[in-house]
Amino acid sequence: MDIELARKRIAELSEQLNQHNYQYYILAQPLISDYEYDMMMEELIKLENQFPELILTDSPSQRVGGDITKSFQSYPHRFPMLSLGNSYSREEITDFINRVKKSIGNEIEFVCELKYDGVAVSLHYENGSLKQALTRGDGTKGDDITTNVKTIRSIPLRLQGDFPESFDIRGEIYYPRKSFEKLNAARAAEGLQLFANPRNAAAGTIKLQDSSEVARRNLDCWLYYLMTDEGSLKFNTHYESLQEARKWGFRISNNIALCSTENEIFEFIDDWENARHELPFDIDGIVIKVNSLVQQKQLGFTAKSPRWAIAYKYKAEEAKTSLLGVDFQVGRTGAVTPVANLEPVLLAGTTVKRASLHNADFIAQLDLHYHDIVTVEKGGEIIPKITAVDLKLRDKNSQSVVFTEFCPECKTKLIRKEGEAAWYCPNNEGCPPQIKGKIEHFISRKAMNIESLGEGKIALLFDQGLIKNAADLYKLTYEDLYGLEKTIETPDENNPGNTIIRKVSFKEKTAENILKSLEESKKVPFHRVLFALGIRFVGETVAKKLADAVLSIDQLRSSSYETLIAVDEIGEKIAASIQNYIEDPVHLDMIEQLKRAGLQFNQESKIQMDGPLNGKSFVVSGVFSVSRESLKEKIEQYGGKNISSLSTKTDYLLAGENMGPAKKEKAKKLGIPIISEEDFYQLIG
Numbered sequence: 001m002d003i004e005l006a007r008k009r010i011a012e013l014s015e016q017l018n019q020h021n022y023q024y025y026i027l028a029q030p031l032i033s034d035y036e037y038d039m040m041m042e043e044l045i046k047l048e049n050q051f052p053e054l055i056l057t058d059s060p061s062q063r064v065g066g067d068i069t070k071s072f073q074s075y076p077h078r079f080p081m082l083s084l085g086n087s088y089s090r091e092e093i094t095d096f097i098n099r100v101k102k103s104i105g106n107e108i109e110f111v112c113e114l115k116y117d118g119v120a121v122s123l124h125y126e127n128g129s130l131k132q133a134l135t136r137g138d139g140t141k142g143d144d145i146t147t148n149v150k151t152i153r154s155i156p157l158r159l160q161g162d163f164p165e166s167f168d169i170r171g172e173i174y175y176p177r178k179s180f181e182k183l184n185a186a187r188a189a190e191g192l193q194l195f196a197n198p199r200n201a202a203a204g205t206i207k208l209q210d211s212s213e214v215a216r217r218n219l220d221c222w223l224y225y226l227m228t229d230e231g232s233l234k235f236n237t238h239y240e241s242l243q244e245a246r247k248w249g250f251r252i253s254n255n256i257a258l259c260s261t262e263n264e265i266f267e268f269i270d271d272w273e274n275a276r277h278e279l280p281f282d283i284d285g286i287v288i289k290v291n292s293l294v295q296q297k298q299l300g301f302t303a304k305s306p307r308w309a310i311a312y313k314y315k316a317e318e319a320k321t322s323l324l325g326v327d328f329q330v331g332r333t334g335a336v337t338p339v340a341n342l343e344p345v346l347l348a349g350t351t352v353k354r355a356s357l358h359n360a361d362f363i364a365q366l367d368l369h370y371h372d373i374v375t376v377e378k379g380g381e382i383i384p385k386i387t388a389v390d391l392k393l394r395d396k397n398s399q400s401v402v403f404t405e406f407c408p409e410c411k412t413k414l415i416r417k418e419g420e421a422a423w424y425c426p427n428n429e430g431c432p433p434q435i436k437g438k439i440e441h442f443i444s445r446k447a448m449n450i451e452s453l454g455e456g457k458i459a460l461l462f463d464q465g466l467i468k469n470a471a472d473l474y475k476l477t478y479e480d481l482y483g484l485e486k487t488i489e490t491p492d493e494n495n496p497g498n499t500i501i502r503k504v505s506f507k508e509k510t511a512e513n514i515l516k517s518l519e520e521s522k523k524v525p526f527h528r529v530l531f532a533l534g535i536r537f538v539g540e541t542v543a544k545k546l547a548d549a550v551l552s553i554d555q556l557r558s559s560s561y562e563t564l565i566a567v568d569e570i571g572e573k574i575a576a577s578i579q580n581y582i583e584d585p586v587h588l589d590m591i592e593q594l595k596r597a598g599l600q601f602n603q604e605s606k607i608q609m610d611g612p613l614n615g616k617s618f619v620v621s622g623v624f625s626v627s628r629e630s631l632k633e634k635i636e637q638y639g640g641k642n643i644s645s646l647s648t649k650t651d652y653l654l655a656g657e658n659m660g661p662a663k664k665e666k667a668k669k670l671g672i673p674i675i676s677e678e679d680f681y682q683l684i685g
């Protein structure tokens with residue numbers, strides 16, 4: 001295809017994809033199937049790869065992510081990003097209404113909206129294109145999260161209709177509750193730390209460095225505040241501005257009410273107090289705003305917040321009940337968590353029987369006694385917590401709760417590491433939940449990917465005495481497996497103290513599949529085997545860097561601490577943890593067995609020692625036709641080195657589109673050659 005035809009087709013596809021996106025994510029009325037949508041996206045990406053010069057920054061292809069943000073740069077807000085006065089009492093709302101009436105007069109209309117519980121974002125549009133997305137930051141400047149925000153499908157990259165030439169719109173990025181539960185379930189299965197609530201998950205996700213991972217997560221966004229320079233104001237009220245913004249393609253809630261009396265405002269507050277539990281996302285209150293923009297201007301701002309708006313926050317729901325007992329649970333890392341058993345009580349629509357007690361300090365702070373009457377609260381967190389003890393109702397003879405000294409599973413004496421709140425069972429190699437946890441990590445998707453085994457099957461094999469560590473998996477025979485059957489109880493990660501009961505049985509096919517996938521796993525590359533070992537602090541990325549640096553397990557064993565910390569991404573803590581692991585004879589023995597089973601414990605160097613870039617150091621900056629990461633990989637592959645900032649030792653600045661002028665200046669000053677992507681390909685031939 002010639003470039004003019006490609007340009008036309010790209011424009012066509014972009015427009016259609018934008019329209020279908022709007023139909024699906026804003027109107028919830030898709031006109032085509034997901035498959036058709038994916039096919040169009042694929043065609044667009046293919047064309048853009050073929051003609052990188054035709055990629056527009058607001059192309060729908062940006063939705064799939066790909067670019068890596070090393071550090072989020074900070075930029076000033078065009079309009080300061082203020083917050084709202086908070087109140088928990090109705091009196092304060094009445095005071096607010098009276099204050100407003102006193103300075104404006106009695107004829108006032110208010111808008112009541114939901115107060116979304118997520119992460120505030122400010123979007124800047126120019127000529128209908130999303131140009132920049134910033135976090136709140138300190139209110140005057142925020143972090144640039146544009147690349148990640150572009151992956152949120154309900155945020156339009158290009159607008160339709162009659163929009164102002166340049167404006168900002170503010171909103172809240174949030175994690176829908178269902179997606180949040182799925183995310184945590186997947187993290188639990190991989191032995192990763194769980195997010196405490198959807199807000200934390202949203203905050204963590206929007207600051208991920210890998211935008212394609214953000215694209216895989218299901219973030220969403222509500223917009224609630226339009227800001228333009230006065231000259232381009234076309235409307236008189238906040239309500240109107242939101243209705244207009246909806247027409248341009250923004251996701252604006254329908255749960256907005258125009259209220260002219262105090263009663264109407266309280267009705268809105270009361271209605272949502274209960275109904276909020278049925279929403280598919282979290283809200284933590286109601287926002288009340290003066291509707292007229294002229295009146296808003298008259299009222300103005302204090303240093304921190306507008307005088308024309310206030311937030312009413314719902315109290316976390318709480319209930320009183322009796323403490324029946326305390327269980328101690330051991331997690332995969334050996335950390336022991338106390339869990340309260342409660343007299344069942346109804347709270348925010350569910351029956352609560354257990355509550356987390358966090359750690360020993362928490363129990364001591366509450367001075368908790370058995371049979372105390374305690375207050376349980378369900379805030380943003382899914383797991384209810386105990387917030388208070390009613391001392392007046394305490395039985396004089398009741399005994400105080402004492403934190404266990406021994407592991408409830410293997411009876412080993414617990415230890416407490418300096419500076420940490422948790423007590424640990426140090427018997428890492430012999431404590432059942434810790435062993436099972438390690439094996440579960442070993443088989444997980446991003447590690448050895450042994451799909452036909454799961455938590456239940458691991459538990460069964462362990463209980464039958466067939467496996468005591470990952471190496472034992474490779475000794476399993478058909479005879480071992482066939483016919484095994486058991487009812488398994490596993491702790492429910494999302495509901496501490498509760499158990500999930502399921503029946504596990506190994507029929508002919510299951511046994512065969514397990515052996516087959518174990519055999520398959522022997523091809524898994526070295527870096528994933530390293531990750532699978534479960535060395536503390538060695539995640540997927542570190543494992544990869546480590547494998548690329550040492551190339552084999554034997555080399556890793558003989559690497560000094562200094563060699564390890566010289567590896568990208570490996571600091572003192574990780575290096576110490578690696579050495580600790582690799583010096584332990586128990587681990588060495590297991591590695592020997594895994595080696596004998598045929599797992600990959602070395603890899604070939606991808607680096608050409610006498611490659612064309614041998615000894616040359618590069619700084620890569622800007623946007624390219626391929627991801628920056630893949631260019632950096634190429635540099636290393638051909639013998640070069642990546643460095644993060646320009647210095648006299650830099651040999652080349654590989655410059656893409658949108659590179660900051662400061663960098664260019666600096667390179668010129670230092671006399672460093674600036675090369676384009678094309679020049680780079682010529683260099684490596």
Ligand code: IVH
Binds near residue numbers: 116225
């Ligand atoms: S309007 C000048 N409307 O709550 C401030 N904020 O504590 C304009 N929020 O900073 C904000 N839902 O992050 C507004 N419907 C809504 C909101 C909302 C959630 C957040 C926002 C704000 C914070 C105030």
